Amino acid sequence: MEASGSSLPSQLKRFRCVSAAIIGICCFACQSTRDSEPSGRSAAAVLRPEPERPTTKPCEPFGPSDPAEPVRFAVVGDYGAAGPAEARVAALVKGWKPDFILTAGDNNYPSGSAETIDANIGQYFRQFICPYKGRYGAGSSSNRFFPVLGNHDWYTEGATPYLDYFELPGNERYYDVSWGPVQIFALDSDPHEPDGVTAQSAQGQWLKKALGASKARWKIVAMHHAPYSSGPHSSTVYMQWPYKQWGADLIVAGHDHTYERFEIDGLPYVVSGLGGASIYPVSQAAPGSQILYNSDYGAGLVEATASELSFRFFGANGAGLDELRLPRVAPAVPASSAKGAIRQSGSARAELHARP
Numbered sequence: 001m002e003a004s005g006s007s008l009p010s011q012l013k014r015f016r017c018v019s020a021a022i023i024g025i026c027c028f029a030c031q032s033t034r035d036s037e038p039s040g041r042s043a044a045a046v047l048r049p050e051p052e053r054p055t056t057k058p059c060e061p062f063g064p065s066d067p068a069e070p071v072r073f074a075v076v077g078d079y080g081a082a083g084p085a086e087a088r089v090a091a092l093v094k095g096w097k098p099d100f101i102l103t104a105g106d107n108n109y110p111s112g113s114a115e116t117i118d119a120n121i122g123q124y125f126r127q128f129i130c131p132y133k134g135r136y137g138a139g140s141s142s143n144r145f146f147p148v149l150g151n152h153d154w155y156t157e158g159a160t161p162y163l164d165y166f167e168l169p170g171n172e173r174y175y176d177v178s179w180g181p182v183q184i185f186a187l188d189s190d191p192h193e194p195d196g197v198t199a200q201s202a203q204g205q206w207l208k209k210a211l212g213a214s215k216a217r218w219k220i221v222a223m224h225h226a227p228y229s230s231g232p233h234s235s236t237v238y239m240q241w242p243y244k245q246w247g248a249d250l251i252v253a254g255h256d257h258t259y260e261r262f263e264i265d266g267l268p269y270v271v272s273g274l275g276g277a278s279i280y281p282v283s284q285a286a287p288g289s290q291i292l293y294n295s296d297y298g299a300g301l302v303e304a305t306a307s308e309l310s311f312r313f314f315g316a317n318g319a320g321l322d323e324l325r326l327p328r329v330a331p332a333v334p335a336s337s338a339k340g341a342i343r344q345s346g347s348a349r350a351e352l353h354a355r356p
């Protein structure tokens with residue numbers, strides 16, 4: 001690896017190695033640099049100022065390490081099916097000018113293949129991806145796209161196209177990312193995961209250790225298969241890990257093509273699966289469901305400071321449909337002071353499919 005010029009010290013200053021449990025993240029920038037550095041470049045060329053999108057150049061480290069810096073990011077799930085619906089959601093999300101995008105999986109329908117991945121992802125979100133190797137134009141100078149693996153991404157053996165397309169921290173299947181006051185723990189909830197998908201598995205114990213070691217103000221765990229859901233896939237029991245006990249503040253998932261928010265033992269669980277693939281019908285709400293929406297596509301927006309985290313869900317037309325605020329104080333109080341467009345009232349769910 002070679003040093004990448006005079007800006008390196010400031011980059012390193014911004015770069016934060018967040019978890020001793022995954023030392024690999026420290027090497028992420030190095031890895032990107034090594035893998036994408038043309039072998040014949042001279043030292044003089046390296047020192048020249050870089051254009052904004054160095055498709056074949058090293059990616060800059062991502063994220064500010066200062067926890068006082070606010071962050072805003074989008075949550076998009078079950079989106080990777082190129083077409084008008086994904087285009088609408090992508091336009092919504094880009095309009096927010098988020099710092100980064102977190103996906104909830106199923107990035108590449110129908111089968112996670114190399115032939116479709118760039119049309120399903122890069123066509124809409126290349127501006128957030130580094131290194132971007134696809135055919136739709138310029139990518140980002142630093143990676144600002146953090147996906148999780150969904151079952152459709154695993155339909156091609158080894159999820160190889162996904163792992164080839166992205167350069168992610170750690171083992172790339174599950175990893176963590178710190179950005180300002182937020183730390184994201186991205187899991188692989190698919191049973192193909194070699195390190196297992198139970199709380200006792202190697203992956204589960206990695207999460208427990210990483211959450212325990214985290215100093216972040218906000219700890220968000222993301223995965224594809226929703227631990228709690230009222231949709232056709234229903235709750236994925238094997239992913240019902242003791243997240244709250246381990247220190248998580250918010251759980252984000254997808255798989256069911258709905259928007260739903262649960263509160264389970266004081267911890268909010270979100271299903272954000274309306275990213276563009278299709279919309280699922282729902283007949284009955286599961287216990288703990290606070291709000292359920294399936295009338296249009298949409299995406300979530302998280303904004304976090306050192307003192308507050310908000311999660312809002314918007315329809316693709318821009319309508320605000322749900323809002324969850326987590327104050328940093330009084331964590332023992334049930335988490336949500338939520339302002340939902342569709343609320344559950346006792347056991348009655350008459351508004352289940354209603355638009356606001």
Ligand SMILES: [Zn+2]
Nearest residue numbers: 106150151255
């Ligand atoms: Zn799925």
